[in-house]
Amino acid sequence: MKTTGFVLLWPLIAWVLSAQKFYSEAPLSASTTKNVRVRFAPSPTGYLHVGGARTALYNFLYAKRFGGQFILRVEDTDLERSTEESMRMQIEDLKWLDLGWDEGPNPADYSDMGPYGPYRQSRRKEIYMDYANRLLEAGHAYYDFRTDAELDAIKDALVKAGKPPQIDAPKDMVPLAEARKRVAAGEQAAIRFHVKEKRDYVVQDLVRGDVRFPSDMVGDFVCIRSNGMPVYNFCCAIDDALMKITHVFRAEEHLSNTLRQMMIFEALGLESPRFGHLSFILGSDKQKLSKRHGATSCHDFKVKGYLPEALNNFILLSGWSSPDGREILSREEQISLFTHERFNSAPAVFDETKLLWMNSMYLRALPHDELWKRIEPFLKEAGLSIPQAQDAQWRDHALTAFKTSMQTLADAPKLFEALDDSKFAVKPEAAEVKGWPESQKVWAAWKAELSSHAANKISETEFAAMQDRVKEQAGVKGKHLFMPIRVAVIGQPHGTELKILVPLLDKSSLLKRVEMCL
RNA sequence: GUCCCCAUCGUCUAGCGGCCUAGGACACCACCCUUUCACGGUGGAUACAGGGGUUCAAAUCCCCUUGGGGACGCCA
16 A cells, blocks of 8 residues: 555656756756856955955856856945055956956956946946936935934944844935935935835855845845945946846855845846855864965965965865866866856865865976976075076976975975075084994095096986995995985985986085085 | 854765765875885775654755854945
């Protein structure tokens, strides 16, 4: 009986399942039929953070994946904090990460690039005012002449009464015609959105599924400040619609803002993009990543010698995973594999140790010409002079020797230092080796070998032979042979293989070094 | 306080009802390679927050608890 019921139910269950399937795939089919337009909209208040970089990367990848456009929009409506300098810094950071945009400020001269400009919100005031007027006329918004002090008093009273500090329309709302006269006469007033009906709004979030918000979660919120500058939720919604944005992938902190934005879209009859709210990247203490966690901006990582490719790949993986679990992915692979279905809705802790590993992987995979180009600024900064580096073959050899010891570009100076005569010194770590009675004998024999060597360069095979003769001459073998020689070459008992190191140095500098030991 | 989101090894994650005595990666430990260091190779330890359901079957679905986070600005 029970099995019969189960069997009879099957078609129904299958139907329900397939219906759900269809529903959940709807966003994807939308993205394939409609030209995808996504944006990254930072506010220029400092360097680009890794969280912002990840948002930018995801949007970039999504645009590329579906052959759409990636737009950079500058949200600089907060006059207090936004700076031109910050905008330029963030543009530099995005360029460094190779996340180029199709529309937005031109990276060369910051002029507008694309058909839907301006792309800096501070230059779109008339547009916002136009839409604010439409809201006003439709009764979806009103001028609010109340002062900060009055508003604060209202909020205080609400908090005391145990209610959320939401501002609602004043009892004696000024009629629009009169309000306009007063504003024209120079009176200051903000424009507030009027939340009239109480009902639920549902965000069909691409990352979190359906999220339901009651409209009374927000009060009448400000669209235009009394100084004429629009507020985030208002311009964000207007711009997303006007710039024909189809998908918005942004941080989770904006999830509840979406309610206000939905209200604006609805009141203005504008088409809403689809939203996907990404989880945060956290510090090791599971708090939102901030300055006290150390490096958090892309610029910090650049300075610390990380490769942009590695940083990109690493942040890609904190919040998204590839279908087959592979982690090192080329830009092309990232694009071809990218879908919003593989976002992780749980927050991710930023783990610099793994980034370090990934960076070393990328470092080693780089062609030597390219690696050298990236290393050079770090050597220069450390004040190293390595004339041999003019020779491409020498560079190739040196990089082969050193790159497995490097995790970041910033590790290069202390490695290449070994090749700069002016920086040579017997390091404290060599104290024990210095004290060995064998060491003097080894050094003497090594010096003799060097002196009798005709050429200024020593090949790997020549060095092997020289080493064998030192072994015989000094009558020492094992670590008591190798370590003193290494100290006489690089000033310390541990490090790169001698047969690789010695050919990188001239006979004259090797002689100088062994003399310093003796 | 109200509303919302989140919860698998230390960390990033796979998993979308049976292929799970839970897979991969980083880190860690051991061994191998190497007359040093690093690289590389092999192996190991380590996780479904707790409690209730639903189901023949639950890491996976539902509820509660706990914990973490976010929003409630004339910030973004």
